[in-house]
Amino acid sequence: MKSSLKHGTLYVLGALAATTLAMAPAAHAVTPETATLSFDCGSYGSGTATLKATQDGTAATVDVSTEAITAPVAIGANSVESTLTLSKNGTDTATFTGNSNPAIPAGGAVSTGPLAGTVASGDSLEARALTIVVFGITVECTATSPQNPGPFVF
Template identity: 65%
Template structure:
């Protein structure tokens, strides 16, 4: 009878652990995907201006985030990180509405477009969301923006 050394035992144990881990990963649920991941829309923000916005959506289960940057609003002064409170309103499945909110933003230099997000919201499988309006509050000043074009290439599908 041949004696197996401890090196063989360690190799066998490591291989067994690796196979078990691979099996666990294969059985884990996949992260949900949003399509499209990025969309554009045009906003009119009244006296603050108008312009294009780029929206980027992500999803993890029923939690979803949308980040956006828009040339419709530019900052006349530097804005510190996490100083912009935003509410993005979207049509939900063609009839109702839902909102995504947040107070996260990168630092915004004077003269730059406003970026905000991630804005957080809740979704269900199959939800179709398209942006309709955006409210941005900076230093107590509120800019309300209304969509002047449809979201392109179409609504986010979660």
């Protein structure tokens, strides 16, 4: 009797686990997860940037690492204010903002993110501009190439 009760309990627990998995929200994925492009930052430099995107429901983040801008002096963690402007579905814009960055040594390439934004299912986003503010100095960068391998699709 104890054995059949034990097996019955296992079946019920298994059925509950399967039901819970079936009711869990579907994981959202962004493709591609990583893209590269070129930025021109005027007198501050130019070069390539790598963007890494993630998505959780309607919340999305993009991390930016670029050799287009290098730090003239050491920059402490979480002291770079950044705004990434992306074209959205070819007709609108989306902005991702944040002030999270690792410590950047003097002469090091600027990395910033995660920059947070909101997306809808099917949104296609491609970077157009990056604005970085460090020590009160604003650096404006403009994309000079399309994202490779293509826009982020959420």
